[in-house]
Amino acid sequence: MTRFLARNLRDWRLQALAGALVLLAMTFVVSTVTLTRNMIDVLAVVDITGSMNVRDYKRPDGTPASRLETAKAALRDLVSRLPCGSRLALGIFTERRPFLLFTPIEVCRDFSPLDGALDALDWRMAWEGDSRISAGLYRSIEMAAGLGTDLIFISDGHEAPPPPSTGGPDFEGKPGVVRGFIVGAGGYGLSQIPKFDDRGRETGFYGETDVQQENRFGPPPADAESRPGYEPRNAPFGATAAHGTEHLSSVREPYLKKLAAETGLSYAHLDGPGGLLAPLMQAATPRPLPGSLDLRPLLGSIALGLLLAVYVVPPLRALRRRGGSPPTSWKKV
Amino acid sequence: MTLLSRLGATLPQILWLLPLALLPLVVCSQRRTLVSAIAAAPADGLSRTIGWALRLAGIVAIGGLILALSGPYRSGETITRTGIGAQISMLIDRSGSMNETFAGKQPSGAEESKAAASRRLLADFVGSRAHDQFAVTAFSTSPMLVVPMTDRHAAVRAAIAAIDRPGLDYTNVARGLGMALPQFGAGAAQVSRVVLLVSDGAAVIDPKIQGPLRAEIAKIHPNLYWLFLRTKGSPSIYDKPAGEDTPQAAPERHLDLFFKSLGVPYRAFEAEGPEQVAEAIRQIESLERDPIPYTEQRPRRDLTPWAYALAMAGLLVLVAGKLLEADLQGGGRAAAARTAPDDATDERRLAA
Structure with missing residues (x-):
């Protein structure tokens, strides 16, 4: 009796089955282990100035989509992909300052109001028409520092009115203190900017004379002397009206990259309604938060492997021993 | 009916592995023993029953494990x-x-x-x-x-x-x-x-x-x-x-x-x-x-432990079967059989 029991105990298949049994029993005891996972806290500031209404993106069905719509879709996509426990604060930008809509909201538990708020972003929330992006960016960085978050700043980089020839204001903070990235929204080719009346109805596109083509505050640019009608006192910018393409818009990537370099942020181009997660994970500060890992799938798969081995290995071995030909007769009882 | 429609799996793809649970019908988990003629042993009702029980246990164990790995749950309800x-x-x-x-x-x-x-x-x-x-x-x-x-x-x-x-x-x-x-x-x-x-x-x-x-x-x-x-x-x-x-x-x-x-x-x-x-x-x-x-959102209920328990029940039977496995021949022959590979023969031994 003991002999056949001992023989059975030596059988590797019994050992495998017993191993599987132990693993299964373990699923009831050690189901999860705690470990730290990296969450992200981020402030998203979205430019909602007029140039963000330019329709130079395409929806999957081929109809044109505006930069703002695409940016919204990208943020909603980001929120749905962020690891649970991450939080997002939202601000909008026009004129020269960001306006905080809400402080960070958790992306999983409070997903539906967060998603609804992102969906409600509208250019009609803008309170002034100017778009001084450098000033807005600097103040967004301050705001993110105040909230203790990273920053995503979505803009097309189109300053209105155009910055003076001497360049815009300088960044006075310390570069790199706030981490994050600037997202350049818009196509690389020039497109027309839609125009709206005071009731919010679209009335056409901006023409060349509708917008300021050159900033004539401050000292004149270096080439002013060669302009027609130049006169140092009475016409320091030349005597003719400025011509240009300020009424058309494209993503001003070199400008945004320059701003990013000055402020210690990184830069990414918005290629469509998504794709913000990878650059964010790269640029953001990882914030370790205790999470849990379910061990049961691991234990269960090993147990399944052992169990299947018990059934599959012997016939395979037999097969090999016979030089590949299947067993001639498997009689079942 | 409503209960069934509320069942779901986190990883439904894994359920494609379920046909593997039929494996015990094709191969047996027990040792094979050489007998010259299966007809030499009388048809034994008990052996047959045990054989089927072991097969069923194998099906339950494999099926339960695959089910558990797919993460079954009963979806929450909104009240x-x-x-x-x-x-x-x-x-x-x-x-x-x-x-x-x-x-x-x-x-x-x-x-x-x-x-x-x-x-x-x-x-x-x-x-x-x-x-x-x-x-x-x-x-x-x-x-x-x-x-x-x-x-x-x-x-x-x-x-x-x-x-x-x-x-x-x-x-x-x-x-x-x-x-x-x-x-x-x-x-x-x-x-x-x-x-x-x-x-x-x-x-x-x-x-x-x-x-x-x-x-x-x-x-x-x-x-x-x-x-x-x-x-x-x-x-x-x-x-x-x-x-x-x-x-x-x-x-x-x-x-x-x-x-x-x-x-x-x-x-x-x-x-x-x-x-x-x-x-x-x-x-x-x-x-x-x-x-x-x-x-009020009633949280969804994780059914994974039940699936694991099912698999465990099957496994217990299998382990018991292996533990009590005896060869058709007497103890003296078993010692001799130990030297030969266990599964070299075509004929399966009867579960007993």
Whole structure:
């Protein structure tokens, strides 16, 4: 009796089955282990100035989509992909300052109001028409520092009115203190900017004379002397009206990259309604938060492997021993 | 039927492995023993039964494991219940003057700005009753939808936490109302609906907008509360101007008159300090004591442990079968068989 029991105990298949049994029993005891996972806290500031209404993106069905719509879709996509426990604060930008809509909201538990708020972003929330992006960016960085978050700043980089020839204001903070990235929204080719009346109805596109083509505050640019009608006192910018393409818009990537370099942020181009997660994970500060890992799938798969081995290995071995030909007769009882 | 339709799996792809559970029908887990003729052994009912039991146990064990790995669950259900609360659409002034104190100065030291006071008191208000639903709209020059109607109070508090940030320019009440009203959606009409306007000033409501606004309010029929944060020295809602009594001369008074003319329950609270704001909020809370249907999400139930338990039951039988495995031949032959590979033969041994 003991002999056949001992023989059975030596059988590797019994050992495998017993191993599987132990693993299964373990699923009831050690189901999860705690470990730290990296969450992200981020402030998203979205430019909602007029140039963000330019329709130079395409929806999957081929109809044109505006930069703002695409940016919204990208943020909603980001929120749905962020690891649970991450939080997002939202601000909008026009004129020269960001306006905080809400402080960070958790992306999983409070997903539906967060998603609804992102969906409600509208250019009609803008309170002034100017778009001084450098000033807005600097103040967004301050705001993110105040909230203790990273920053995503979505803009097309189109300053209105155009910055003076001497360049815009300088960044006075310390570069790199706030981490994050600037997202350049818009196509690389020039497109027309839609125009709206005071009731919010679209009335056409901006023409060349509708917008300021050159900033004539401050000292004149270096080439002013060669302009027609130049006169140092009475016409320091030349005597003719400025011509240009300020009424058309494209993503001003070199400008945004320059701003990013000055402020210690990184830069990414918005290629469509998504794709913000990878650059964010790269640029953001990882914030370790205790999470849990379910061990049961691991234990269960090993147990399944052992169990299947018990059934599959012997016939395979037999097969090999016979030089590949299947067993001639498997009689079942 | 309904029970079945609520079952689901986190990783349904894994269920494609389920045919593997039929493996025990094809191969046996027990040792094979060499016998010259199977017919030499008499047909034995008990052996047959045990053989089938072992096969069944194998099917159950493999199937249960695959099922467990797919993460089975019974999906949660949404139960509608009735509680006490209201749908509250908050319309919050974020004009620059909200960042001043009730005395009309920049806050210094322990002084609290109007925005900071309302932030603190409103944050306490949100979440003091579990079944209130809130929407937050901010307005100054233009209205901004901050958080749509939701019962997630943490999100609402996050929106309220932002209201003492530097504000913008003007107080455009009409457009703000235009955005706060649609937040109620098309839901049940018997729910108590509240528009709570928090502002420190008023503006002339364009006569052109008055008509549509009136129609909208008549349709939604909300209870309207105006929490007027009055700065020291500024006119009260109830002050008649000395000169001409026009909306331009006394916008607060005329906004109050406009609200009164709407034909909906309306109350104005004039607060000249944080204590009065707190008192006003308390009163609003006590006025809004209507039943509200709310949905409770029963969490989904993880069925994985059950699947593991099933697999374990199967495995126990298999292990027992292996443990009690005996060879057809006697003990002496078993020792000899040990030297030969266990599974070299074609004929399967009988389970016994």
